[in-house]
Amino acid sequence: MIASILWVLAYQRCGVAAEFDCLYSEVFLTRNAWEKRKLNYFLHVNEIKNKSEIYSKKDVLSVSGEFGIVNQIELQGRSFAGSSVKNYGVVELGDVVYTKSPLKKNPFGIVKVNRNKAGIVSTLYAIYKPQTTLYSPIIDYYFQSDCRVNNYLKPLVNKGAKNDMKVKNVDVLKGNVTIPSEIDEQRTIVGLLNKLDKLIAATQHKIDAFEQIKKALLQHLFDQSWRFKEYS
Incomplete structure (x- = not known):
């Protein structure tokens, strides 16, 4: 369920479903609950x-x-x-x-x-x-x-x-x-979240690039230095 929600959000909001497939396959439903422990x-x-x-x-x-x-x-x-x-x-x-x-x-x-x-x-x-x-x-x-x-x-x-x-x-x-008390499970969780952080960062770079393109278009289209070919 969690993995399905994450996959849908990635597809709908980021358009990065293909990159997200590797994360999707690593998340499973909890079978054995972790024990509460003092920090x-x-x-x-x-x-x-x-x-x-x-x-x-x-x-x-x-x-x-x-x-x-x-x-x-x-x-x-x-x-x-x-x-x-x-x-x-x-x-x-x-x-x-x-x-x-x-x-x-x-x-x-x-x-x-x-x-x-x-x-x-x-x-x-x-x-x-x-x-x-x-x-x-x-x-x-x-x-x-x-x-x-x-x-x-x-x-x-x-x-x-x-x-x-x-x-x-x-x-x-x-x-x-x-x-989780097992170090291996802790490392697996951190590895998954690290991958997601990298995916978010990569997606943000794409968003930043599109914002720069839009900024350039807003400037050049309205000062008429750029025109559509059929209207120039």
Whole structure:
């Protein structure tokens, strides 16, 4: 049923049914439900700090709802770090970060996985490392839904007078999640969603190209620099 709906949406809205066939064949109905587990079954708190200053201000990371965990200078054009980054937390590839700061769609903050390169974040952020039970990119997809991340964090977080998040790093892991316990199944899910992301990106490039064509037509048709042959 899910696969059928996805296929129809792809065909009707994107015109990419042929490319979507490879995804369609990989989605099946659930037979054995996943067990609910505390998030601390999959993650543990990472308290590694940048004491030896291996990382500098150039390595400070930002956590964005749209772009995930990215270099702050690349995203915002500059570093907003203080004079010292010794106490900043070290975020390695595959680590998970909770922002502890509200966004418009996420009043209790967001949870993202570092899928780019290692760096550091301010002490305002909570950092977690995957247990051996987790292929961490699945956390990125699990909490990509605004509704899911909001519902997960709401019972765990108390908002302070300054709209900051009053919650211990370890307590963020006390909520329940529904994620497969088998690493192979986690990897299969991530692989499928990665394919879909690439398909969406490729489709967006096509849309952008058509928008540029339309823009050119609007300009040249109405200033009469371009005419239909039979009317010129």
